[in-house]
Amino acid sequence: MGEATVPSGGQTRRTQAERTAAMRTRLLDATVQCLVAYGYAGTTTARVAELAGVTRGAQVHHFGSKEDLVVAAIEHLAQQRAQSAITQLGRVRTNPDPISAILDFIWEEHQGPVFVATLELWVAARTDPTLAREIDRVEPIVNSTLVAAIAQLVPDEAMQRDIRNVVYTAMDALRGILVASFFDQDAGRARRRWERACENIRRIATDVLA
Template sequence: MRNRLLDATIECLVSYGYAGTTTPRVAEHAGVTRGAQIHHFRSKEDLVVAAIEHLAEQRVQAAMREFGRMKASSDPVSTVLDFLWEAHQGPMFVATVELWVAARTDAVLAAHIERVEPLVNSTLISAIAQLVPDHSMQKELRNFVYTAMDALRGILLASFVDRDSGRARRRWDRACEQLRMIISGLLTADSLD
């Protein structure tokens, strides 16, 4: 029942936003009574804090499932960029953004997100880092991945108000051209040392 409530919370975040995610609405989406919901989570804050952890776990599991596909690629840079695009699609990313925005003015949410978000990011980076066996390149790779995620997240945030559903992907493809030049330069510079 706990997982049903957490999954319903994520669904509500996606469908109604943070402000529209209420405990009665979550209970209704989960198909449980308000009493059952209160038994597991006494308040919206308790429910959302638990949902942050639940969402982080789901994001980590999704990243790990994609890892096998990444290792098999003959073009690791394109694979990494495609992997980042896929990792930032769908309801998990939308729910995450809702929580990030709500955390701007909610110190409790911010503290919990500040604790779990580095774990999610480090899982993504650790999976990607296995593509570059040269340990001297790990810092540059980490910085490259963070730069790519920052660009992608900005593009996707802007796309929430854009009616052209393909524009975000076109913007990401354009950014990828620049990102490929950056990583190629790093790889070339490293191979010359």
């Protein structure tokens, strides 16, 4: 019971649970697109359904409201960010300059549509208690996954605690830079500001790893 059937053509037919999961992912990916393209205020269920290429009825069946969509999107984005951090860390391990590799890794993990959508939800959560509660639940998990992965590069346990503090400081600095860059017409200024911050962060990290 519950097993996928195989039609005469040889192609495995997806189960109802698989179809439901695929539709939810499709809608959540469209929600991320909508957040990036239109911002939180411009994200509507109608636009999400249109971007997903599904009917409004199908969207409502899976997510009855905008709040349902964006709350689920917070979890969806958190999973993507955590998975990306784990996947990309391999190249940090093989870099002969671990401090620069870590700082470059932090920069890359804060680029692209996934993080832009995340920032939109963070800002919206300032005045939305439901979003704030969900972000407060998942964000520590994402951050601890990223920081714990980086800390594995440092064999000494005492140093691991110190490098965690360095990583959190670097992320706090970068996120402030990126928020300020949203209204900046100079596309390269955020990177230059980050490189300036890295000069100071690198000195702290060097002392930790010495």
